[in-house]
């Protein structure tokens with residue numbers, strides 16, 4: 001919370017409306033949905049747990065350490081300091097995160113659909129963000145639900161639920177974290193990456209769940225797929241750490257059949273034609289980034305687990321523990337596998353075409369020039 005320059009002034013009523021939009025009526029796990037709702041509120045109005053997190057000063061030059069002692073082990077979490085910064089993003093009253101393109105009394109921001117807006121009253125109407133340690137990116141949203149089970153559990157809501165839990169866990173440890181979306185709305189890939197860049201994030205973790213249903217061999221450990229950046233040793237290291245944590249936390253569940261594809265483990269997915277990384281969320285960021293397919297929505301046994309709060313917490317915990325180890329240790333990680341080359345369909349999504357901005361809930365001046373279609377990168381999700 002240290003880099004939040006101005007306290008949030010979001011109303012509970014608005015947040016409740018956001019939640020209704022976000023979760024729709026198809027949520028089969030009411031308890032998880034309720035928790036997600038509380039989590040949305042917690043982020044915006046201040047979670048008592050998070051408020052207890054050890055404080056770091058934005059201007060501090062020394063890392064903060066948190067020592068956690070259990071009955072058997074003592075571990076130390078190092079939270080690097082964040083420099084004092086100008087405002088790099090706004091969170092609107094409706095919970096939409098807007099990267100700032102030009103800081104000013106009336107800042108120029110980019111909307112999720114890459115329209116430019118001038119915000120009239122940023123001090124009174126929105127939360128203002130400085131830099132962060134980690135950007136967590138819940139994949140998909142809005143009209144791009146990602147994988148969907150036959151009874152309506154969408155990857156978009158699952159990705160969000162896990163990201164939200166991980167955010168609370170990491171903030172409790174003292175890390176600054178932001179999600180690329182706090183509602184069920186469209187965020188094109190370039191906006192997700194722009195946000196991470198604007199916030200000067202040290203690490204970007206894109207959270208997904210694999211929808212593939214065919215030609216999947218089964219195995220006795222989770223088949224979590226973590227794609228790292230070809231040219232980034234630190235991205236690769238994080239992928240190896242997340243692999244270890246996923247095996248530990250997800251593998252603890254009593255599950256007879258885990259799905260796993262050829263990409264199980266910490267791997268790369270280069271484009272067969274160009275050699276560039278296939279996924280835009282891995283290829284385009286300048287900071288270390290990974291895209292993780294945490295579990296398989298095509299496996300009924302895993303779907304049953306994915307409906308439970310316990311399993312979502314375990315997924316989040318694997319991300320959180322990997323983040324802590326990435327910042328605090330030189331552990332190299334493991335589980336590295338040979339790239340399979342990007343021959344499978346990606347499932348698409350993530351582009352700007354047809355993008356409709358969500359309700360931003362802020363006062364704005366006349367919009368600037370729409371940027372739709374200008375030099376769009378290959379929008380591969």
Ligand SMILES: [Zn+2]
Nearest residue numbers: 139146208209
């Ligand atoms: Zn996905």
